[in-house]
Amino acid sequence: MTTLTLAPAGHRHTAGSLSSLRLTRRGRVVLAVLAATVGFVVSLLGARAVVADAPAAPVEVREVVVEPGDTLWSYASEMTVVGADVRDVLADIVELNGLQTSTLEIGQTVLLPVTSE
Numbered sequence: 858m859t860t861l862t863l864a865p866a867g868h869r870h871t872a873g874s875l876s877s878l879r880l881t882r883r884g885r886v887v888l889a890v891l892a893a894t895v896g897f898v899v900s901l902l903g904a905r906a907v908v909a910d911a912p913a914a915p916v917e918v919r920e921v922v923v924e925p926g927d928t929l930w931s932y933a934s935e936m937t938v939v940g941a942d943v944r945d946v947l948a949d950i951v952e953l954n955g956l957q958t959s960t961l962e963i964g965q966t967v968l969l970p971v972t973s974e
Contacts, residue, residue, distance in 0.1 A: 917971040923961045
């Protein structure tokens with residue numbers, strides 16, 4: 858079924874005319890839901906950015922003096938709880954100490970996070 862809309866006399870009906878745009882109730886509801894969804898997604902992304910910039914919680918540490926044969930891997934292996942990945946603990950130790958390399962020097966002091974088992 859085709860609907861014919863007649864414009865008042867003297868009114869030019871063009872394709873880009875906003876005056877001819879009319880939303881039905883359903884169209885307004887869809888538009889409102891779409892706007893609410895976009896707002897919700899934007900607020901989630903904003904909250905995520907705030908959480909990502911939050912400072913890390915303080916970590917209890919102990920100091921260890923490196924002895925012959927000690928490696929970052931051996932420290933991480935000793936500290937890793939069952940089911941955890943040694944590489945994650947190793948990365949934490951490297952970040953905690955601000956190390957650029959995994960090489961340790963005898964006599965060097967290394968901070969290790971205290972684990973609670």
